[in-house]
Amino acid sequence: MLLEQHVRFVCLYSATNNYAVVKQRMVLEFGGSGPSVLTIARINTKFDISSTVLQAKGVGSCTSRKGFNGACSIHEYNGGFSGQNVRFKMTSVCGHVMTLDFIGKYNNWDKVDPAELFSKAPTEKKEANPKLNMVKFLQAEARGCDYVVLWLDCDKEGENICFEVLEAIMPVLNKSYANEKTIFRAKFSSITDTDICNAMNRLGEPNRNEALSVDARQELDLRIGCAFTRFQTKYFQGKYGNLDSSLISFGPCQTPTLGFCVERHDKIQSFKPEPYWIIQAKVSKGKEVALTLDWDRVRVFDREVGQMFLNIVKTAREAKVESVIKKEKAKQRPLALNTVEMLRVASSALGMGPQHTMQVAERLYTQGYISYPRTETTHYPENFDLKAALRQQANNPFWSESVKALLSEGINRPRKGNDAGDHPPITPMRSATESELGSDGWRLYEYITRHFIATVSYDCKYLQTSIAFSISSENFTCTGKTLLSSGFTEVMPWQSIAKEESLPSCERGEVFVLDEVKLLEKQTNPPDYLTEAELISLMEKHGIGTDASIPVHINNICQRNYVTVESGRRLKPTNLGIVLVHGYYKIDAELVLPTIRSAVEKQLNLIAQGKANFKQVLQFTLDIFKRKFHYFVDSIAGLDELMEVSFSPIAATGKPLSRCGKCHRFMKYIQAKPSRLHCSHCDETYSLPQNGAIKLFKELRCPLDEFELVLWSSGSRGKSYPLCPYCYSNPPFRDMKKGMGCNECTHPTCQHSLNNLGIGQCVECEHGVMTFDTTSGPKWKMACNKCNVVVHFFENAHKVRVSSDCCESCEASLVIVDFNKAKSPLPGDETQHTGCVFCDPVFQDLVELKHAAMKHPMHRGGQGRRQGRGRGRGRRPGGRGGLKKPKDKMAALAAYFV
DNA sequence: GCAAGGTC
Numbered sequence: 001m002l003l004e005q006h007v008r009f010v011c012l013y014s015a016t017n018n019y020a021v022v023k024q025r026m027v028l029e030f031g032g033s034g035p036s037v038l039t040i041a042r043i044n045t046k047f048d049i050s051s052t053v054l055q056a057k058g059v060g061s062c063t064s065r066k067g068f069n070g071a072c073s074i075h076e077y078n079g080g081f082s083g084q085n086v087r088f089k090m091t092s093v094c095g096h097v098m099t100l101d102f103i104g105k106y107n108n109w110d111k112v113d114p115a116e117l118f119s120k121a122p123t124e125k126k127e128a129n130p131k132l133n134m135v136k137f138l139q140a141e142a143r144g145c146d147y148v149v150l151w152l153d154c155d156k157e158g159e160n161i162c163f164e165v166l167e168a169i170m171p172v173l174n175k176s177y178a179n180e181k182t183i184f185r186a187k188f189s190s191i192t193d194t195d196i197c198n199a200m201n202r203l204g205e206p207n208r209n210e211a212l213s214v215d216a217r218q219e220l221d222l223r224i225g226c227a228f229t230r231f232q233t234k235y236f237q238g239k240y241g242n243l244d245s246s247l248i249s250f251g252p253c254q255t256p257t258l259g260f261c262v263e264r265h266d267k268i269q270s271f272k273p274e275p276y277w278i279i280q281a282k283v284s285k286g287k288e289v290a291l292t293l294d295w296d297r298v299r300v301f302d303r304e305v306g307q308m309f310l311n312i313v314k315t316a317r318e319a320k321v322e323s324v325i326k327k328e329k330a331k332q333r334p335l336a337l338n339t340v341e342m343l344r345v346a347s348s349a350l351g352m353g354p355q356h357t358m359q360v361a362e363r364l365y366t367q368g369y370i371s372y373p374r375t376e377t378t379h380y381p382e383n384f385d386l387k388a389a390l391r392q393q394a395n396n397p398f399w400s401e402s403v404k405a406l407l408s409e410g411i412n413r414p415r416k417g418n419d420a421g422d423h424p425p426i427t428p429m430r431s432a433t434e435s436e437l438g439s440d441g442w443r444l445y446e447y448i449t450r451h452f453i454a455t456v457s458y459d460c461k462y463l464q465t466s467i468a469f470s471i472s473s474e475n476f477t478c479t480g481k482t483l484l485s486s487g488f489t490e491v492m493p494w495q496s497i498a499k500e501e502s503l504p505s506c507e508r509g510e511v512f513v514l515d516e517v518k519l520l521e522k523q524t525n526p527p528d529y530l531t532e533a534e535l536i537s538l539m540e541k542h543g544i545g546t547d548a549s550i551p552v553h554i555n556n557i558c559q560r561n562y563v564t565v566e567s568g569r570r571l572k573p574t575n576l577g578i579v580l581v582h583g584y585y586k587i588d589a590e591l592v593l594p595t596i597r598s599a600v601e602k603q604l605n606l607i608a609q610g611k612a613n614f615k616q617v618l619q620f621t622l623d624i625f626k627r628k629f630h631y632f633v634d635s636i637a638g639l640d641e642l643m644e645v646s647f648s649p650i651a652a653t654g655k656p657l658s659r660c661g662k663c664h665r666f667m668k669y670i671q672a673k674p675s676r677l678h679c680s681h682c683d684e685t686y687s688l689p690q691n692g693a694i695k696l697f698k699e700l701r702c703p704l705d706e707f708e709l710v711l712w713s714s715g716s717r718g719k720s721y722p723l724c725p726y727c728y729s730n731p732p733f734r735d736m737k738k739g740m741g742c743n744e745c746t747h748p749t750c751q752h753s754l755n756n757l758g759i760g761q762c763v764e765c766e767h768g769v770m771t772f773d774t775t776s777g778p779k780w781k782m783a784c785n786k787c788n789v790v791v792h793f794f795e796n797a798h799k800v801r802v803s804s805d806c807c808e809s810c811e812a813s814l815v816i817v818d819f820n821k822a823k824s825p826l827p828g829d830e831t832q833h834t835g836c837v838f839c840d841p842v843f844q845d846l847v848e849l850k851h852a853a854m855k856h857p858m859h860r861g862g863q864g865r866r867q868g869r870g871r872g873r874g875r876r877p878g879g880r881g882g883l884k885k886p887k888d889k890m891a892a893l894a895a896y897f898v
Numbered sequence: 899g900c901a902a903g904g905t906c
Contacts, residue, residue: 015904071906094904094906095904095906096903097904099903099904102900107899109899109900128903128904129905129906153904158904161904217903218902220901220902221902230900233899246899249899252902253901254902362905362906374904546903546904549902549903549904552902552903556901
């Protein structure tokens with residue numbers, strides 16, 4: 001009893017990738033015996049070296065378990081905390097707990113004016129990842145704890161997450177110590193043992209201002225991004241036929257990113273090549289030595305002048321060595337690797353896009369091959385065991401020689417890099433082989449490892465030789481490089497100095513034979529499209545995005561069809577991308593300039609520093625953008641003019657296909673994505689299913705709205721169904737959703753509806769209904785209206801219909817089949833038979849349940865996967881019946897008249 | 899359906 005009174009709990013919360021190190025150190029340092037403290041730190045679920053280390057060091061009584069959300073672990077141990085014995089409990093979060101969004105009704109694009117998103121529309125915090133159930137998880141672990149220590153990343157985002165955690169757990173904490181300080185923030189500049197111990201001994205408190213600056217950033221990005229995106233999407237949607245984009249997004253990061261690509265495009269377009277002339281001289285000494293010399297005037301832009309110099313040079317027969325200058329130079333070993341540098345090299349040297357690179361890196365990290373791959377830091381922590389990391393690579397045949405040499409001769413001190421205070425540079429964590437990593441995994445790992453070895457290798461030293469020649473009164477130079485010691489280039493051979501770069505030895509006063517002199521006409525060349533690596537550098541320079549989000553922004557502008565990735569991973573803007581950026585320039589250049597982001601960040605920093613009020617900054621910035629937005633809306637014609645040049649108006653696109661139910665004129669089918677129907681008389685656009693073919697369906701009309709039905713098909717061997725262009729976007733019945741065809745329509749009497757063509761429940765999926773495809777003859781089939789199951793039956797039958805009667809045993813609709821007399825496979829001389837496709841023995845051989853056979857309960861040798869199924873083939877569990885036609889026709893009719 | 903930022 002006494003002991004229990006002394007037991008106090010401390011929660012330590014941390015972000016996932018801080019977790020392993022923090023936990024290990026916490027337990028070693030603070031994990032004594034006695035009463036209890038609860039600690040929460042970052043947990044890495046997949047790669048948890050710390051427990052192994054703990055066991056190895058004999059630190060006892062640390063119990064570990066998985067949290068109920070399956071994603072985060074909890075570790076508990078006893079230790080000392082501000083002079084008392086406590087039980088520590090340590091767990092983690094995964095990035096942000098919450099995300100910001102508008103409240104539900106403001107997410108309706110059709111009913112909300114985007115201008116309302118600037119102030120009127122309320123926002124709410126939602127769980128960032130509902131599957132993780134983070135709030136409940138945190139509450140479950142924090143319940144009854146006395147103290148909290150927050151170990152999130154020490155940046156503004158991390159500070160914000162602190163408050164997200166607190167928001168979740170404050171109500172469940174134990175209030176017994178409410179009169180003392182119970183919430184602490186650990187501040188660490190790196191995740192090293194020393195730093196962690198220091199942080200634990202000097203706990204501070206979370207910084208609300210920094211957290212608020214992030215809240216402001218979130219709200220600004222949300223309101224501004226969504227308002228502009230919705231407005232321009234809705235404005236241009238359906239206006240141009242060959243505009244191959246259904247979403248025209250805008251964002252404070254993605255738009256400047258696109259801006260960089262278009263800026264380069266404009267430079268290329270406006271470039272005017274200029275001719276210029278150079279004098280090239282070739283000289284030799286004996287048979288062995290031949291050199292090509294560079295003219296000291298480099299080039300001239302006047303042919304006559306060039307000719308004049310050529311004439312001067314041509315008067316000579318020899319070239320005299322005026323001087324030989326030798327300088328020892330060094331190529332510096334690289335800085336320790338951070339994320340953007342990794343992304344640059346992966347793009348330019350490995351041909352891997354940033355998004356893909358991060359996925360590969362993430363996998364290498366969770367499998368324990370490399371350290372945390374998202375970091376800005378290029379400086380190794382002071383106590384980083386470089387030699388130990390190097391030793392792990394000593395037996396890898398690809399670089400073992402270099403590594404062994406370094407280990408025996410001593411490693412070099414890494415260059416002083418930038419310590420951003422986030423995570424250590426990216427390094428290999430253990431040896432690996434190509435076969436265990438797979439192609440891209442290995443290529444990235446190989447680069448990371450070679451880069452790491454290079455950082456502890458020596459600089460590459462070489463001799464730079466410049467030989468100055470005079471030919472007549474003109475001066476020429478020849479420079480070369482001779483390797484002195486290869487240093488790090490041994491493991492980075494692509495950086496090495498080739499033998500061919502070296503020059504022969506010669507001395508001042510020597511004379512070379514002038515073999516050839518030429519005046520060459522050349523042209524200045526335009527720059528090429530921006531490479532991904534260059535774009536990454538520009539984004540980094542202007543503070544657009546973060547190490548983690550840069551790949552996302554680049555990916556976005558690709559996916560939105562603003563740029564395409566060309567060979568050499570160069571980014572070429574599309575017509576749409578170019579027109580958008582030119583439009584922004586025309587209306588309000590700040591919308592696309594990279595400066596806008598940094599101006600906003602400046603404001604946000606004022607909040608973080610406590611120099612400005614959260615609400616005021618938000619109000620001020622929103623006001624500016626609200627005005628920009630209204631000006632943009634008023635000036636949209638300026639952008640539209642540019643669109644008109646590149647895209648054809650929707651009324652002039654497409655070919656007539658089916659009739660509009662409102663005006664009964666033909667609507668045009670626009671095949672370009674997103675494919676749709678457009679009625680130029682009503683000026684309405686109707687969307688269609690993507691991926692598949694559309695044709696007219698026998699000029700039949702929907703009984704509800706008189707629109708002519710069209711037939712969608714996924715291809716000759718796939719499925720097809722009719723759909724009403726109007727109902728497709730405006731579901732007619734309560735139980736229908738947008739994007740449904742007649743095969744899902746619950747119309748009680750229409751001959752194309754599910755009601756009349758549905759046969760029985762899908763043999764594979766939970767909610768689908770096998771629906772008869774009336775257009776499929778003579779290779780008749782029925783297809784599930786939800787999943788991809790297709791069942792062929794009654795091949796070559798003359799006629800197939802769905803009866804209104806049901807099978808007695810499985811409740812599937814009966815099917816009436818007519819065969820021609822000559823072709824009838826029916827017993828006797830029968831030409832017609834009515835039966836259940838699932839149960840009727842006569843039909844058994846005529847139904848090809850090939851795809852479905854595996855999973856249909858009746859075709860699994862009596863070992864049905866569900867309990868309580870009936871005998872019938874079409875029957876579903878619990879005797880619910882096989883056919884999903886509305887049970888009660890009156891109810892369906894009622895729905896129809898709603 | 900929309901932003902950007904965490905991380906899985």
